[in-house]
Amino acid sequence: MFSRRVNIPESLSAVCDQLSKLPGIGYKTAxxxxxxxxxxxxxxxxxxxxxxxxxxxxxxxxxxxxNLTESDPCPICSDKSRDRGVICVVENPNDLFAIEETxxxxxxxxILGGAIAPLDGIEPDQLHITELVERLKDDEVREVxxxxxxxxxxxxxxxxxxxxxxxxxxxISKIARGLPSGSDLEFADKSTLxxxxxxxxxx
Amino acid sequence: MVLKEILLxxxxxxxxxNLNFNKKAxxxxxxxxxxxxxLLEAIYILAFGRSPWAATNNDFINFEQDWxxxxxxxxxxxxxxxxxxLRDGKKLVEINGQAAKSSSELVGIFTQTLIGHQEIDxxxxxxxxxxxxxxxxxxxxxxxxxxxxxxxxxxxxxRNKVLERLARGGVVGGKVLLSSIDDxxxxxxxxxxxxxxxxxxxxxxxxxxxxxALSRDDSKLLxxxxxxFYFKEESQIEDLFQDNLNRNYSxxxxxxxxxxxxxxxxxxxxxxxxxxxxxxxxxxxxSASLAILLASAKELADHFHSEPIxxxxxxxxDLDDYHSQQLLELAPSIxxxxxxxxxxxxxxPHQEGIIFQINQPGIVEMVT
Numbered sequence: 331m332f333s334r335r336v337n338i339p340e341s342l343s344a345v346c347d348q349l350s351k352l353p354g355i356g357y358k359t360a361x362x363x364x365x366x367x368x369x370x371x372x373x374x375x376x377x378x379x380x381x382x383x384x385x386x387x388x389x390x391x392x393x394x395x396x397n398l399t400e401s402d403p404c405p406i407c408s409d410k411s412r413d414r415g416v417i418c419v420v421e422n423p424n425d426l427f428a429i430e431e432t433x434x435x436x437x438x439x440x441i442l443g444g445a446i447a448p449l450d451g452i453e454p455d456q457l458h459i460t461e462l463v464e465r466l467k468d469d470e471v472r473e474v475x476x477x478x479x480x481x482x483x484x485x486x487x488x489x490x491x492x493x494x495x496x497x498x499x500x501x502i503s504k505i506a507r508g509l510p511s512g513s514d515l516e517f518a519d520k521s522t523l524x525x526x527x528x529x530x531x532x533x
Numbered sequence: 534m535v536l537k538e539i540l541l542x543x544x545x546x547x548x549x550x551n552l553n554f555n556k557k558a559x560x561x562x563x564x565x566x567x568x569x570x571x572l573l574e575a576i577y578i579l580a581f582g583r584s585p586w587a588a589t590n591n592d593f594i595n596f597e598q599d600w601x602x603x604x605x606x607x608x609x610x611x612x613x614x615x616x617x618x619l620r621d622g623k624k625l626v627e628i629n630g631q632a633a634k635s636s637s638e639l640v641g642i643f644t645q646t647l648i649g650h651q652e653i654d655x656x657x658x659x660x661x662x663x664x665x666x667x668x669x670x671x672x673x674x675x676x677x678x679x680x681x682x683x684x685x686x687x688x689x690x691x692r693n694k695v696l697e698r699l700a701r702g703g704v705v706g707g708k709v710l711l712s713s714i715d716d717x718x719x720x721x722x723x724x725x726x727x728x729x730x731x732x733x734x735x736x737x738x739x740x741x742x743x744x745x746a747l748s749r750d751d752s753k754l755l756x757x758x759x760x761x762f763y764f765k766e767e768s769q770i771e772d773l774f775q776d777n778l779n780r781n782y783s784x785x786x787x788x789x790x791x792x793x794x795x796x797x798x799x800x801x802x803x804x805x806x807x808x809x810x811x812x813x814x815x816x817x818x819x820s821a822s823l824a825i826l827l828a829s830a831k832e833l834a835d836h837f838h839s840e841p842i843x844x845x846x847x848x849x850x851d852l853d854d855y856h857s858q859q860l861l862e863l864a865p866s867i868x869x870x871x872x873x874x875x876x877x878x879x880x881x882p883h884q885e886g887i888i889f890q891i892n893q894p895g896i897v898e899m900v901t
Contacts, residue, residue, distance in 0.1 A: 446710065448694040449687075454706045482687040482717070490713035 342368070394465070396441040396458050398423045406430075406439060413437045415472040419462065419491065421445050421479055429477065437475070440465065445483035446490055452483075454490060462491075466498050473501040480507050534643055534839055535869050536576060537608035543595035544603055545571040546895045556608065556840070558865040558886030561873045567891040569873035573647075573844045576871060579605040579614050580645040580673075580842070582626055582636020590618045605643065609839070612642065637679055644673045644837060646830035648823065649846035655825060656809055656818040660799040667800075670829045671728050674836045678728050685721040689791055692718060697789040715778055718794065723770045725795040726760055730767065732832070733758040733800070739828030740821075744804075747859050748820040752805030756825060761797035819851070823860060830867050840868035849874050 342364055350360035367375045391397070392404035399405065406412065416437030420426050426439050442457040465471065474495055478484035488504060495502055507522070541550040546568045561569045577585045584593070594601040604615045615627040616636070626633040633639065646669075655662050672679040692714045698704045699711065737756055744754035762777045764770055777793040778785075785792055802809045802821060809821055833841035843864045849857050849872070861878065864870040865886065872878065880886045888900040 446713075448691045448698070448710075448714075453698075453704050454710055455704075482684045482691070485684065485717045486688065486691065486714055489716040490710060492716075493709050493713055 395439045396443060397426055397439060414470050416475065417465065417471060418475040418477055420477050421484065425477065442487065445478060445487040447483045459494065463494060466495065466500055471500060473503065475503050475505060477505045534612065535608045536605055536643060536842060538606040539575060540604040541575055543598040543601040544575055544593055545595065547571065548595060548895065550897060552897065555885060555887040556869055558880055558884060559871045560878055560886065560888045561871065561891065562877060562888060563875070563891035565875050567894045569891055570846055573846050573871055573873060575603045576842065576844060577645065577647060578603050578616055580639060580643045582616060582624065582639050585647050585649065590622050590624050591620065593618050594620060614639065614642065640679055641673050641676060644833040644841040645844060646826055646833065646841060647844045647846065648826050648848050652826055653819060653822050653848055655822040656802050663800045664798055666825070666829060667729050667732055670832065671732050673833060675728060678725065681721045681724045685718065685725060685795065688714060688718045688721060689794065689796060692791050693789050696785055700786050700789065715775065719771050719774045722774060722794050726770055727767055729795065729798065730758055736825070736828040736832050739831050740824050743827045743863065744821055744824035746863060747823055747856060748817065749855065750817065754821055754824060755803045757801040759799045759801045761793045761795070820856065827863060827867060834868055843868050843870045845870065845872040847873050847875070849876065849878065
């Protein structure tokens, strides 16, 4: 990583190496972060280390929906007040958090763990699709909402799920795509605007 | 939209250049290698965020500098576009001071038709060149087309990859995966096909008219969309696309290639009932290419009810005097025209325009 490693303590460059493996962090940022970590009071930096350790030790994937959780099944799956007749399928846990933040959805989730991407070598058997089909055999489930990302991989994944779920006779819906709120109409990109117009609803 | 003013900093051989343009004809004259086409390239960047010719972001930046900018202002509605290139390959696009997410947001603002060496040979060139003509023009009037095209191309590569995996011993649930990819491919592909049908329908009569105006030839130029599979009604596209994919499956699995779809479309161009590509003379093919390009620019004008920009890069070298004069009159009648030429060109007395003379690299003089 550094051209003249000799001048840098080994434990320091070890932290740099680890940080630079994180997404969006290049070696310069990793270097800066490492120096920041070492310049802080020791207890603060150790708290970071401990919280990472705790995260790894405690957080697991929910055995039902594959959400990140400390208890299994996760709080959402074990929440009796939620509508168990609807399952929203998302690619990743952060998609679930985004939908949960809206407070609009009260059903259950299923996290696929990614999207079908043949170019990156991700095929259906690497995602939690069989587990989803297993869950759908429960008579309680009436509807599946597909909330994959609006890109090629997400589209293919949604098309695949439709093919798998249709024979089970369960209602399938897809989330609508439209305008982001908080931004002016004139700044919306034209393609989003066009789609939002197409998918408009009656008042 | 008319380009009123351009400002270049550290762009190719221009350290700092500020030019005001005429809304009709702008002739850029001077010997080879002084940087005439660089100006057209800069104008093209305002429309598409990239060069029309193979060039990386780094190529634009003046050798001694770390960054380069192209800035353009429109004469109507205060639109200002700025594209900045950085040494590390990054590109920043601003529309009216607001950062754009990607350069695709530029497409459709300064609508353009480029007529260069490759374009002028569109009739005799490869099918890919003719698809590019359709794609570039439809994308400028329909952002959804540009998005569908991007997704179609990516899905196509994925499909070929899955074909290869199936041939080499299989994927779990491979057939279902392939048919899911087919669903997306057909949805996006059908959109592209319908838009191409409409586009050719719109430019058809213009092609014939411009050809006659350019060539003194009374034969009728007929341009026809030739999709990779035949359909009678537009409502059949999805089903027939699927049928063709199914029918070709055994061939596709052995070649890992998708044999049907808009990526195999072409245009059939006939003159007086005969294929121009096969039987036409060099001059006829050139006039037909120009006619198709002018008609496409005209379609941009009709769609937006405002002038498109026509970039004519060194198109006059092989045209005789009659053709040159005709082109010089026709192009500015469609939209704001920028013409580069190493040979002197003159505007007719009734024509509005400016002449820029570049005798030394980087030094642009206005002649009136």
